Amino acid sequence: MQETWRWFGPKDQVSIGDVVQAGARGIVTALHHLPPGVVWPLEEIRARQEAIRAGSGGLTPPLSWSVVESLPVSEDIKRQTGDWRSHIDAYKTSLENIAAAGIEVVCYNFMPLLDWTRTDLGHRLETGATCMRFDLTDYVMFDVFVLARAGAADDYDAELLDAAQARFASSSDAFKQQLVDNIICGLPGAADHFSLTDIQDHLALYADCDHEQLARNQAGFLDLVTPLAQDLGLRLCCHPDDPPVSLLGLPRIMSTEADYQRLLTAVDLPANGITLCSGSLGARADNDLPGMMERMGDRVHFIHLRNVRREHDALFGSFHESEHLDGDVDMAALVAAILREEARRRLAGRPDHAIPFRPDHGQNILDDHTRQAQPGYPAIGRLKGLAELRGVISGITHATGHG
Incomplete structure (x- = not known):
């Protein structure tokens, strides 16, 4: 090897x-x-x-x-x-x-x-180390309630949607912005300038694919x-x-x-x-x-x-x-x-x-x-x-x- x-x-x-x-x-x-x-x-x-x-x-x-x-x-x-x-x-x-x-x-x-998606780039473990993490509830919160992608709610079951909505309601604006930044980090070359509107526009290009x-x-x-x-x-x-x-x-x-x-x-x-x-x-x-x-x-x-x-x-x-x-x-x-x-x-x-x-x-x-x-x-x-x-x-x- x-x-x-x-x-x-x-x-x-x-x-x-x-x-x-x-x-x-x-x-x-x-x-x-x-x-x-x-x-x-x-x-x-x-x-x-x-x-x-x-x-x-x-x-x-x-x-x-x-x-x-x-x-x-x-x-x-x-x-x-x-x-x-x-x-x-x-x-x-x-x-x-x-x-x-x-x-x-x-x-x-x-x-x-x-290219890749994580919701947390610095998740702290009990050892003191940090790692990248994907939290499904946070991701659904982003998709349905932050990005507000059309039809997103139809992709998830009721239990997951309820958990995401509750987390959205209890999350600070700073947490929501950090979540957006973390997810945008997986857009190649776009982390410095992509907005939520930009993401929605790019998603629309795949509507027929x-x-x-x-x-x-x-x-x-x-x-x-x-x-x-x-x-x-x-x-x-x-x-x-x-x-x-x-x-x-x-x-x-x-x-x-x-x-x-x-x-x-x-x-x-x-x-x-x-x-x-x-x-x-x-x-x-x-x-x-x-x-x-x-x-x-x-x-x-x-x-x-x-x-x-x-x-x-x-x-x-x-x-x-x-x-x-x-x-x-x-x-x-x-x-x-x-x-x-x-x-x-x-x-x-x-x-x-x-x-x-x-x-x-x-x-x-x-x-x-x-x-x-x-x-x-x-x-x-x-x-x-x-x-x-x-x-x-x-x-x-x-x-x-x-x-």
Whole structure:
């Protein structure tokens, strides 16, 4: 398993030097300053590679850019409206430039409008650590009573609506505004300027796009870009919905194993693959992560390892991001399945036998509380998670000989 670390570029509060000390050897990053739908120029890609090399100090060899996360798919492509065809052309040119720079793995997502959603970015635990949390009642309060989305109340049962209404009535204006800010944080590039009206306007653009239409649009996107990726030696990998349910009335098509099976059969090429995110998928009680790795592992090109604690007995509900080895995802079983897949790849002579993974998210502990890094991406919390995962990998490798 290839250790990587997500880095948000020169403005990230966790530096490349910090990553060197953490011991990861691959960097996961993107050109976040470029909006969706435009070409990633080769010189910009090389400049980011040079920044990674320069930040590595005297490390030999220096850190390298291992995975692009993400090359964003524009909303026009997701809806197949507006400038979507020119955006496809730009996407293909960006893939060519990424391949020319020697990067082989490209993560993307097909989530409409929202990249991820949490209601609390600093939920305090009894240990004093803080983490990101999704509170279903707070979310429904936002959807029905703050955003006041048309028809929102029809999406929830009476008990949940009553709880959300009571919380809305008892909440301060400051709490409501913080909730809005937290949810808007999951809008890519929009946290600084989106209003509730802006969200409503963007939701309206998806009024005629249901689950089936979005799935067809994704298949159309893959039809156009996957053959090129295959020819370029690239591996595309789709990230699951986060969280893996419909939000704000938007369709969500990457939430279950069945969704991924549909993705893989839509364009049956090795370049069309999966980002297996144990935290996103683990928020649903019916997702069997070790089983998914066993059944679809040959098309898993990138892995996010994090854990969640589900605060409910239903299919989906409130959850918070737990320590990497202390949640509802059986992390040891998942890692064992990953190592078995890597062993199969080595026997088959596959050059991609070492699957890149990163310790995804992490709880804020110790100096993380004052560093103010990207939400979910603390330095020490992720380092703790990486260390724990290393221990699991080492123990299983020693016991089984896989690795």
